[in-house]
Amino acid sequence: MPTLPSSDHLRCILRACKYQTVRISSVSLYPCMRKSGIQVYSCLGNYLVSVLVTVGDVDGAVEVFDALTFRSPTSWNSLIFGLVQCGKLRNALHIFQQMQENCVYVSESSILTLLKACIHLKAETIGIALHAEVARRGLEGHLLVGSSLVDMYAKCDFMTQAQETFDKLPGRDIVTWNVLIVGYSRLGHWEEVLLCFGRMQSDGCIPSIATLVFGLKACAAIGNSDRGGELHAEIARLQLTGDPQIGSALVDMYSSCGLLECAEEVLDNLPIKHLSSYNALLGGYVKQELNSEALLCFKQMQLQGIVPNVITYTCTLKAAGTVGDLDTGLELYCQIARMGFQNDLSIGSALIDMFVNCGWLSSAEEVLLMLEDRNVICWNALISGYAKHGFGTKALKTMEQMQEDSLSPSKVTYASILKACADMNAIHQGRVLHMQITKKEMELDLFVGSSLVNMYADAGLLEEAQNIFDRLPMHNIVAWTALVGGYAKHGFDSEALEYFEEMQLEGVFPNAATYACSLKACGSLETIEKGFHIHVEIARRGLESDILVGNALIDMYAKCGLLKKASDVFHRLPTRDTISWNALISGYSQEGLAEEALSLFERMQTEQIPPDAITFSCILNACGGARARNKGKEIHHEIDRMGLLQGDVIVGNALIDMYVNCGSVSKAQEVFDKLPIRDVVTWTTLIAGYVNHERHEEALQYHERMEQSGVFSNAVTFVSILKACGSMGLMGKGQRLHTEIMRKDLLESDLVGNSLVDLYAKCGLLLVAHEVFQHLVVQDEVSWNTLIAGHAHLGVSKLVFRLFDQMLNNGEEPTTSTFLSVLNACSHAGIVEDGLSVFESMSGNYDLTQNIEHFNCMADMFARSGQLEKSCIVIREMPFHPNPIVWHTLMNACQTWGNRELGWEAFEQAVQIDDKDAGAFVFVMKMFLDVSLHRETMKIHSER
Numbered sequence: 001m002p003t004l005p006s007s008d009h010l011r012c013i014l015r016a017c018k019y020q021t022v023r024i025s026s027v028s029l030y031p032c033m034r035k036s037g038i039q040v041y042s043c044l045g046n047y048l049v050s051v052l053v054t055v056g057d058v059d060g061a062v063e064v065f066d067a068l069t070f071r072s073p074t075s076w077n078s079l080i081f082g083l084v085q086c087g088k089l090r091n092a093l094h095i096f097q098q099m100q101e102n103c104v105y106v107s108e109s110s111i112l113t114l115l116k117a118c119i120h121l122k123a124e125t126i127g128i129a130l131h132a133e134v135a136r137r138g139l140e141g142h143l144l145v146g147s148s149l150v151d152m153y154a155k156c157d158f159m160t161q162a163q164e165t166f167d168k169l170p171g172r173d174i175v176t177w178n179v180l181i182v183g184y185s186r187l188g189h190w191e192e193v194l195l196c197f198g199r200m201q202s203d204g205c206i207p208s209i210a211t212l213v214f215g216l217k218a219c220a221a222i223g224n225s226d227r228g229g230e231l232h233a234e235i236a237r238l239q240l241t242g243d244p245q246i247g248s249a250l251v252d253m254y255s256s257c258g259l260l261e262c263a264e265e266v267l268d269n270l271p272i273k274h275l276s277s278y279n280a281l282l283g284g285y286v287k288q289e290l291n292s293e294a295l296l297c298f299k300q301m302q303l304q305g306i307v308p309n310v311i312t313y314t315c316t317l318k319a320a321g322t323v324g325d326l327d328t329g330l331e332l333y334c335q336i337a338r339m340g341f342q343n344d345l346s347i348g349s350a351l352i353d354m355f356v357n358c359g360w361l362s363s364a365e366e367v368l369l370m371l372e373d374r375n376v377i378c379w380n381a382l383i384s385g386y387a388k389h390g391f392g393t394k395a396l397k398t399m400e401q402m403q404e405d406s407l408s409p410s411k412v413t414y415a416s417i418l419k420a421c422a423d424m425n426a427i428h429q430g431r432v433l434h435m436q437i438t439k440k441e442m443e444l445d446l447f448v449g450s451s452l453v454n455m456y457a458d459a460g461l462l463e464e465a466q467n468i469f470d471r472l473p474m475h476n477i478v479a480w481t482a483l484v485g486g487y488a489k490h491g492f493d494s495e496a497l498e499y500f501e502e503m504q505l506e507g508v509f510p511n512a513a514t515y516a517c518s519l520k521a522c523g524s525l526e527t528i529e530k531g532f533h534i535h536v537e538i539a540r541r542g543l544e545s546d547i548l549v550g551n552a553l554i555d556m557y558a559k560c561g562l563l564k565k566a567s568d569v570f571h572r573l574p575t576r577d578t579i580s581w582n583a584l585i586s587g588y589s590q591e592g593l594a595e596e597a598l599s600l601f602e603r604m605q606t607e608q609i610p611p612d613a614i615t616f617s618c619i620l621n622a623c624g625g626a627r628a629r630n631k632g633k634e635i636h637h638e639i640d641r642m643g644l645l646q647g648d649v650i651v652g653n654a655l656i657d658m659y660v661n662c663g664s665v666s667k668a669q670e671v672f673d674k675l676p677i678r679d680v681v682t683w684t685t686l687i688a689g690y691v692n693h694e695r696h697e698e699a700l701q702y703h704e705r706m707e708q709s710g711v712f713s714n715a716v717t718f719v720s721i722l723k724a725c726g727s728m729g730l731m732g733k734g735q736r737l738h739t740e741i742m743r744k745d746l747l748e749s750d751l752v753g754n755s756l757v758d759l760y761a762k763c764g765l766l767l768v769a770h771e772v773f774q775h776l777v778v779q780d781e782v783s784w785n786t787l788i789a790g791h792a793h794l795g796v797s798k799l800v801f802r803l804f805d806q807m808l809n810n811g812e813e814p815t816t817s818t819f820l821s822v823l824n825a826c827s828h829a830g831i832v833e834d835g836l837s838v839f840e841s842m843s844g845n846y847d848l849t850q851n852i853e854h855f856n857c858m859a860d861m862f863a864r865s866g867q868l869e870k871s872c873i874v875i876r877e878m879p880f881h882p883n884p885i886v887w888h889t890l891m892n893a894c895q896t897w898g899n900r901e902l903g904w905e906a907f908e909q910a911v912q913i914d915d916k917d918a919g920a921f922v923f924v925m926k927m928f929l930d931v932s933l934h935r936e937t938m939k940i941h942s943e944r
Contacts, residue, residue: 049075053082062091077110089117093126106133108145115148124156131165140168147176154183159192174200174208185214193218194227207234209243216249220256228253241269248276255284260293275306282315286322294319295328310341314350321354329354342370349377356385361394376402376410384416392420396429409436411447418451422458430455444472450479457486475503477511485517493521497530512543516552523559531556544572551579558587563596578612586618594626613644617654624661632658636671649677653685660689680706680714688720696724700733713740715749722755726762734759748777754786761790766799779810785817792821797829816848823854827861835861852880859886863893868902884913884920891923 045068052061058079065071065079076099083092096114099106106114111130118127131149139145146169153162166172166180177200184192197215200207207215212235219228232250240246247270254263263281270277278301285294298316301308308316313336320329333351341347348371355364361382368374368382379402386395399409399417409417414437421430434443434452442448449472456465469475469483480503487496500518503510510518515538522531535553543549550573557566563584570576570584581604588597601619604611611619616639623632636655644651652675659668672678672686683706690699703721706713713721718741725734738756746752753776760769773779773787784807791799804822807814819842826835839858842848855878862871871890875882887910894903903923910920 046070046072046075050078053078053085056086058082058086058088071104073105073107076104077107080110081113084113084117089121092117093121093123096126096130100129100133108139108142111139111145112148115152118152119155122156124153124158127152127156131161140165143169143171143173143176147173147179150176150183151179154179154186157183157187159183159187159189172200172203172205174205174211177205178208178210178214181211181214185217188221190218190221194224197231206238209240209245212240213245213249216246216253220249220253223257225254225257225259228257241266242271244270244272244274244276248274248280251277252280252284255281256287258288260284260288260290273304273306275309275312278304278306279309279311279315282312286315286319289322291319291323295323295325308335308339310344310347313341314346317347317350317354321350321357324358326358326360329358343372345371345373345375345378348374349381352378352381352385356381356388359389361385361389361391374405374407376407376413379405379407380410380412380416383413387416387420387423390423392424392426395420411442411445414442414448415451418448418455422455425459427455427459427461430459443468446472446474446476446479450476450482453479454482454486457482458489460486460490462486462490462492475506475508477508477514480508481511481514481517484514484521488517488521488524491524493524496521497525497527510537512546512548515543515549519549519552519556523556526560528560528562531560544569545574547573547575547577547580551577551583554580554583554587558583558590561587561591563587563591563593576609578609578615581609582612582614582618585615585622589618589622589625592625594622594628597622598626598628598631613648613651616644616651620651620654620658624658627662629659629662629664632662645671645674646676649675649679649682652677653679653681656682656685656689660685660692663693665689665693665695678709678711680711680717683711684714684717684720687717691720691724691727694727696728699724700730712744715746715752718746719751719755722752722759726755726759729763731763731765734763747775750776750778750780750782753777754782757783757786758790761787762793764794766791766794766796779812781807781812781815781818784812785815785821788818789821792825792828795825795828797825797831800825801834814846814848816842816851816854819848819850820853820857823857823861827857827864830865832861832865832867852878852883855880856883856886856889860889860893863890866893866897868893868897868899872902872905882909884910887913888919888923891920895923895926 045064049061049065049068052058052064061079061082065075068075076095080092080095083089083095092114096106096110098104111134114130115127118124118130127149130152134140134142134145134149140149146165150162150166150169153159153165162180162183166176169176177196181193181196181200184190184196193214197207197211197218200211212231215231216228219225219231228250231253235241235246235250241250247266250266251263254260254266260281263284267273267277267281278297282294282297282301285291285297294316298308298312298319301312313332317329317332320326320332329351332354336342336347336351348367351367352364355361355367364382364385368378371378379398383395383398383402386392386398395417399413402409402413414433417433418430421427421433437443437448437452443452449468453465453469453472456462456468465483465486469479472479480499484496484499484503487493487499497518500510500514500521503514515534518534519531522528522534538544538549538553544553550569553569554566557563557569566584566587570580573580581600585597585600585604588594588600597619601611601615601622604615616635619635620632623629623635632655639645639651639655645655652671655671656668659665659671668686668689672682675682683702687699687702687706690696690702699720703713703717706717718737722734722737725731725737734756741747741752741756747756753772756772757769757776760766760772769787769790773783776783784803788800788803788807791797791803800822804814804818807818819838822838823835826832826838835858839850839854842850842854855874859871859874859878862868862874868890871893875886875890887906890906891903891910894900894906907920907924914920
């Protein structure tokens with residue numbers, strides 16, 4: 001039996017193996033030691049561990065270490081080193097924890113090794129324990145150990161602890177400073193990066209190329225061009241301007257700060273122009289939305305013989321897509337295919353985005369399907385494109401395909417799909433998505449939450465939108481704009497402006513879309529002072545030339561009646577679209593300036609701006625206001641030529657309204673009968689036309705047809721039909737309508753309530769009119785005037801005066817219509833003094849100007865009471881040219897009171913106005929008959 005070597009022999013052999021780095025394999029010395037059990041009971045085993053680590057047999061070292069009954073600090077520390085070297089970092093940290101439990105000394109080299117493991121594993125807890133060990137042993141001032149601690153904390157994102165450890169170091173070299181600067185950079189704490197850079201220079205430490213690059217990155221990130229200029233000067237002093245890394249960082253810094261001329265100058269002065277430098281400038285152009293310049297830069301780069309990379313193509317594709325340069329985009333597509341980049345995900349996403357922006361959605365889909373590996377970003381680019389171009393259904397289908405590709409929707413996916421739901425008003429689908437978002441705990445994410453606010457607000461579900469908005473942890477401009485826009489869109493204009501103010505108080509600056517929403521609210525409320533204030537703010541921020549803001553300003557000024565201001569904004573816009581023209585044309589049309597509106601429409605056609613349905617609706621409204629039937633017919637022919645009546649009910653409604661206003665109700669009916677689609681506005685417009693032209697029976701017939709066709713009456717329809725019933729005395733029909741109005745809960749409408757009061761008053765049911773009046777939600781001047789006029793019409797003068805007093809006591813200001821009714825009551829009651837007092841109080845107490853009807857009423861009052869001379873004085877001195885009505889009033893009074901001279905004068909005045917005035921000639925005939933009859937009577941008396 002062979003004799004086993006002694007421990008001394010083994011030690012010599014092990015030493016030789018260690019220094020010769022000879023691997024001890026399982027077929028040589030190690031099995032021999034195991035058989036003898038030497039590694040278990042002697043220091044030779046501990047020595048064996050370090051030898052095995054040295055020769056790279058870490059597994060063998062662990063096996064020996066585990067078998068040892070006594071483990072020296074050397075074996076512990078050796079094992080830590082070995083485990084870290086072979087990448088078994090967690091095992092090394094576990095050994096360190098065992099060392100702490102067994103109070104084993106940790107060497108400085110092990111501390112440094114373990115700190116590296118902590119950095120790789122982000123094991124800050126172990127790192128903190130190591131820091132405690134360092135502090136206990138007074139090693140914090142050790143430069144290498146202290147720097148390693150700073151590095152560990154910085155890379156574990158514990159920058160406060162990193163800074164505190166750094167500050168305790170007695171001396172700091174450039175490496176330690178860079179460790180701290182890189183840590184702050186990684187977290188985006190750019191101000192701290194520059195602060196460290198300044199402190200480093202104050203310490204007399206010369207910055208390295210890496211330090212300067214990170215300093216320039218910080219300046220680029222926060223847009224600090226002043227500090228960037230100082231760094232540029234320092235770089236020049238150190239003669240480092242030719243370094244490619246620094247050159248690229250300088251170009252990027254100036255580009256990010258918007259100083260593109262400086263960036264170009266730096267690039268031009270570089271001795272060797274690298275791809276990274278060109279990419280920095282290219283990225284700067286794209287970031288500053290100078291896309292044409294970006295495309296030119298790409299061409300210059302190619303002329304220099306510099307081969308583009310993925311970053312180059314990604315930036316250039318974005319520029320081409322933004323400006324809609326499809327030719328360049330297709331050229332880039334070919335280059336990308338030649339260079340074999342077509343399967344790169346970032347380029348694939350950029351290609352999809354480019355085709356989407358150019359409207360080539362089928363090509364975008366082809367690119368996506370050709371990608372070997374598709375990620376969420378690529379799918380999102382296509383989904384976003386479909387949503388952007390109004391293909392909501394396709395966007396939803398694409399999301400389903402993405403999920404079939406085993407990819408879950410991201411925040412961007414949900415934001416795009418929610419936009420599609422908002423555009424399609426697909427609220428049910430939106431609610432389903434909302435449930436998914438809630439399950440994934442994304443509801444309170446600012447990006448997704450803002451999209452939810454937008455969807456609900458756009459659909460008019462403002463309570464739900466407000467609820468989500470209030471629960472968001474913070475609010476960005478997107479969320480604010482969605483909320484303000486929702487309130488403005490659905491008529492809650494005061495609330496929209498309140499939130500617009502609150503947004504600014506929170507320190508969020510409005511963008512073009514927010515300004516447009518707030519201006520819409522100002523226009524609807526006609527709050528011109530607020531509109532002026534917003535306009536000043538827009539001008540200060542240089543947004544007047546933005547077409548979205550400019551159109552909103554035109555619309556706001558037009559709605560407030562300030563057409564000169566609207567026109568000024570219109571003419572200052574660098575480009576004008578159909579919306580710009582529509583806003584101004586609509587303003588002139590609404591103000592009754594039909595000729596100006598028609599002139600603008602002709603200019604719009606001359607400038608070859610295509611009119612849309614809104615343009616035609618506005619111009620038809622102008623034709624109706626101007627009674628320009630012939631022009632309206634011309635536009636009608638144009639509308640027929642474009643085929644707009646086949647699918648646009650708004651244009652059809654405007655055409656019917658135009659013919660009605662021009663007195664061509666039959667033509668309006670002809671248009672109505674040809675329309676393929678009719679909504680409640682279509683029916684109501686025609687019915688109102690019949691009522692306004694006193695063709696009440698036809699109005700009632702069309703109302704019945706409307707109900708039979710399944711279209712339900714709205715408040716405006718009921719107003720017209722109630723007027724028809726009142727004029728025809730159809731009390732039964734009116735009462736049935738009253739019941740239907742109550743069933744539909746439309747009595748709260750001021751128009752409907754006042755029309756019911758008018759109906760019952762005209763039909764003589766004054767008690768019922770009073771009852772309806774008492775139940776009105778709002779009793780305004782129209783309600784009071786309607787009730788007073790009804791009583792005046794029936795000659796109930798006492799109640800007229802009583803109602804007039806009640807109206808004044810309720811704080812309601814009387815109008816010219818109120819006074820006309822009261823004066824009529826005074827006239828019929830023969831209360832001349834009271835009537836004169838009421839007439840004089842109009843201008844004296846209420847600052848109201850009397851119109852011709854009031855003067856006619858005063859002439860009638862004096863004439864009825866026999867004061868014919870006073871009646872003549874009123875007629876002669878009124879500030880209007882007397883109309884036939886007042887002369888007829890005087891003629892009738894002269895006949896009643898037998899004053900033939902004044903009667904003849906009134907006749908002469910009447911026929912001067914209209915020489916075919918039949919009523920005037922009838923009066924003269926009656927007057928002559930009366931004279932002849934009087935003479936016959938006198939002759940008979942004399943013969944007796």
